Every structure is written in C-alpha cells, then in structure tokens.
Amino acid sequence: MKNSILTLITLIVFSFTAFSQTDGKLVSKKTHFKIYSHTAAEDIEANNYKSVGTINTETGEIVFSVPMQSYEFEKSLMQKHYNSKKFLDTKQFPKSKLKGRITNLADVDFKNDGSYNVNIEGDLTIHGETKKVSEKATITVKGANVVLNTKLNLTLADYAIAFKDGKPSTNIAKVIEVTVVAELILCCYPVSGLYK
C-alpha cells in the first residue's frame, strides 16, 4: 500500500515535471529597469541592469525578479537613502517580484514577427508588500528574439514607502515611473536542466 502511494506520487510529480519541460519558455537575462521621479524640486533617476524574468508562451505566465541593490543613482547619498530602512530597506527585502499572467495571450503570435499589445495582471511585491497590478505592455517578436517593453506608474504609498515630512516628501514624487526593457530568448531545452 505504502509503495503504491509512493509510486503514484512519483508518477504525478514526474508527469508535472515532464509537462513543464515541454512548455515553450522564454528567459530574459538582458534587462533594463529605470525608475524616474519628477517633482518641481528635482528629477531623480536610477538604473538597474540585473533583473531576470521568464514568459511561458503556453500559459502566459510572466515572472520578473528585480535585485533592489542593483539600482544605481547618480548621487551616492540618494542611493544610500533609497537602500536604507526608511525607504526600500533592501537588506531586509533584497528582491522585488512580479508574478503575473498575460490575459490576452491569444493575441500574441510568438512564431511570427510583429509587435503585439498585451495586458498583464498579477501580483507585484516590493518592500515586502504585495499589491494587485494590471498593466499594458508591448511584446515585439523578431525571429528568435523577443523584446518586452512597458512603462508602469507605481504609487509609493501602496508599498508602505511613505514620507511624511522633510526633504523626501517634497523632492520625491508620490508616483514613480518604471520603464522596463527585457530581451527574451526561447530556451530550446528544459528550463530546469539548462540552469542546473
């Protein structure tokens, strides 16, 4: 009895693994995330080239992981403030994550060159706070090369990043613009095998 249950579990696990391995999965290791804050006092910008992501072309699942300490500011003092406990607390929360789904996957033809508008819905976790997001993006297919472009507006207060007074409250916008460019490639063999 015990043995047959074990066999069954093994079979189920194995079949799931087998399915996920036959899925077409796009992997992105070449990315650019830019955050931009505009106020009357000043404009602040920071760039990050270290995010990784995946798009499953069969299910529309989209995942991006952003290492928060990789945001580079022009001024070192701003970078220190951004990382500190009062702001993003990057030691406690080193990564942000988007876990979502392309809701109009049928509109995208990954096999034919073209530019496709997509809607992405899912959960965005920043600073340990998870919020539902719904964003528009563009997927451009050119041969084996797929590029995702999007621009999102994030309200800092949604992620428990709030400034009541002092310089930050006047010099940092309440809503930050995030520009994303991600180059994805179809990985032709099992994802789990490729990165192990």
Add this chain to the structure above:
Amino acid sequence: MLKNKLLKIILILIGVGVLTAIGIGFYMFNMPHRDVQATSSDYKLSAEAIVTEYLNNPTVANDKYLDAEGESKILEITGQITSITTDFNNQKVVLLKGENAEAGVICTFTEKTNASVNKLKEGQNISVKGVIRSGASYDEDLEMYENVILEKCSLINKNQ
C-alpha cells in the same frame, strides 16, 4: 569697547559655523560613490563557496554580506568562466560557475574595466573583485536558480 569685541568674535564664530555646515551639506550631497576597486576586499572565496552559503542559509548570508545602505561587502571571487555577455549598458557580464553547480556568481564589469574581459575565454579560471548586490536562490516562480550578483567588477591579477 570690550562688549563690541566680544560681539565681533561671536559673529565671526557663527559665520564660520554656518559656512562649515553649508560646506558639509554640499559635500554630503555631492559625495562620490564608493570606489570599489580602491577599497580592500572584505572576503575572498570561490564561486561555489558563496553559492553554497546562500543556498544553505540565505538569512545568515544576507546578514553577513548585505549592507543596510546598499554599500554591501566587497568580494574577491574565484571561479570558472561559463559565459561572457554584454548588458544593455554595454557592460561586460561574466558568469563564474562550477560545471555541476546549481548557480554561480554573475559579475558585471564597468566602462573602465570592460576591456580586461576581451582577452578572457570560457572555461578559464579567474578571480574577480566587486560589490555583492544579492545572493543565490532557487525561485519557484521563475523555475530556475538565480545567481549571486556582483557589480562594479574588475579582474584580479593573481600573480601580483
């Protein structure tokens, strides 16, 4: 007469104080970034060793290597080159990873140090110095391992 002299001294002292405060404020605001290459390394270890440390206990490893203000530890990592690529900022990116390792250390070079990567080849063993940004982990949503991220990297000449 004595009162006037005292007032003068006080005013001068206040003036100097205000100027110093402005000077410090200006310096703080425009303070340059830490020069990773000019700063001595905090730890020297292999790519395999730091990956294992992170996979075994990410909380302890984060506490050891990451800094609350983003000025995280400067590491000297030795490992085998698995891939060499270029990012959207035209920076060279070298992955140091053992043949059967689950994850490696991905090192991003800078405008100044990019050229040193040109002579490197896959399979070669090198040592790289840089600042750690995040650790290695398995992400079940990505369904893959994420590498240890090292930035502002430069090549270390072992013969020196």
